[in-house]
Amino acid sequence: MSYGVEETVTEHRALRLRLATTAHFDSLVAAFETTVPALSDEEALTQLASDWAAFVRGLEWESPSGFVRTATWRPSDLLQHAGSRSRSVVWTIVHHAIAARLHRIEPATIRDTHLRIQAHTTARPGTVLTLDVPSAQLRSFGTNKITQGGAELDRALGDLLEDIGLPRPSALRR
Numbered sequence: 001m002s003y004g005v006e007e008t009v010t011e012h013r014a015l016r017l018r019l020a021t022t023a024h025f026d027s028l029v030a031a032f033e034t035t036v037p038a039l040s041d042e043e044a045l046t047q048l049a050s051d052w053a054a055f056v057r058g059l060e061w062e063s064p065s066g067f068v069r070t071a072t073w074r075p076s077d078l079l080q081h082a083g084s085r086s087r088s089v090v091w092t093i094v095h096h097a098i099a100a101r102l103h104r105i106e107p108a109t110i111r112d113t114h115l116r117i118q119a120h121t122t123a124r125p126g127t128v129l130t131l132d133v134p135s136a137q138l139r140s141f142g143t144n145k146i147t148q149g150g151a152e153l154d155r156a157l158g159d160l161l162e163d164i165g166l167p168r169p170s171a172l173r174r
Contacts, residue, residue, distance in 0.1 A: 012140030015133040017171050019161075025087050025127045028119055031164040036093055039068040044096070056097045065160035066095040070114065088120040095156050102138070102149045109146055112137040113153065131157070133171050 021028065039047075039059075048055045060066050071092040076084060092114055099113035117131040134157065138150030158172030 010140055013136055015136040015171060017129075017131050017133055017169055019129040019166065019169060020122075020124075020126060021129065021166060022126045023165070025119065025121050028127045028129075028164065029089055032091065032117075032119070033069070033072070035063065035065070035160065035163045036067050036069045036091070037062050038070075038072065040070065044068075052100070059096060065156050065163055066097060067093045067115075067156065067160055068096065069093050076120075086121050088118060090116060090118045092116055093160075095153060098149055098152050098156070102146055105143065105145050105149075106141055109138060109141065109149070113149075115153070115157065129161075129166075 023031075044055070047058065059068060062068075069091050073090045074088065075090065076086060076088040079086075079088075094114045099110060102109040102113055112134065115131065115134060117129060119127050119129050122128055134153035135147070135150030138153070139147050141147070154172045158168040161172070162168050
C-alpha cells in the first residue's frame with residue numbers, strides 16, 4: 001500500500017546552550033533529579049483522573065519550575081566499555097501545562113516541547129550542561145501564540161537552572 005504525501009520543509013535556527021559549571025557531576029545530577037521529579041506517561045495517566053487543571057497544579061506543587069522528567073538515560077554506563085572516560089546523563093523533561101497548550105494550537109510542537117538536557121564531565125573539574133533554547137525551535141512555526149509559548153519555556157527553564165543553583169543564562173533571561 002502507498003500513501004499520498006504533501007511535503008513541507010521549514011528551515012529553523014537552533015540555539016545550543018553550553019554551560020560549563022564548577023559543580024561536581026554527582027551533586028549537579030542529584031540536584032537536577034531532586035528538582036525535576038520523574039513522571040512516566042503511565043504514572044501521569046494514573047494521577048490525572050480526568051481533571052487536567054488539578055493535575056497541572058499538583059505538578060507545580062512537586063516541581064516549582066513546572067517540569068517533570070519523562071526519561072533519564074545514562075549513556076556513559078554503556079560507553080565506558082568503549083573506552084569513554086566521561087560521565088554523562090541525558091534527561092528528557094516536559095512542562096505539561098505549556099506543552100498541552102501548544103499541542104492544542106499545533107500538534108507538531110510536541111516534538112519541541114519535550115526538552116533534552118545533557119550533563120557530562122570533561123578533563124577539567126566541573127560539569128557541562130548542554131541544552132537547546134526552546135524558543136528558537138518553536139519560533140519556526142510562525143505563529144505568535146507558539147512563539148509566546150517558547151518564551152514561556154525559556155523562562156521556566158531559566159527558573160529550573162536557578163532552582164538547581166546555577167545562574168540564569170543570558171539566552172533564557174526574562
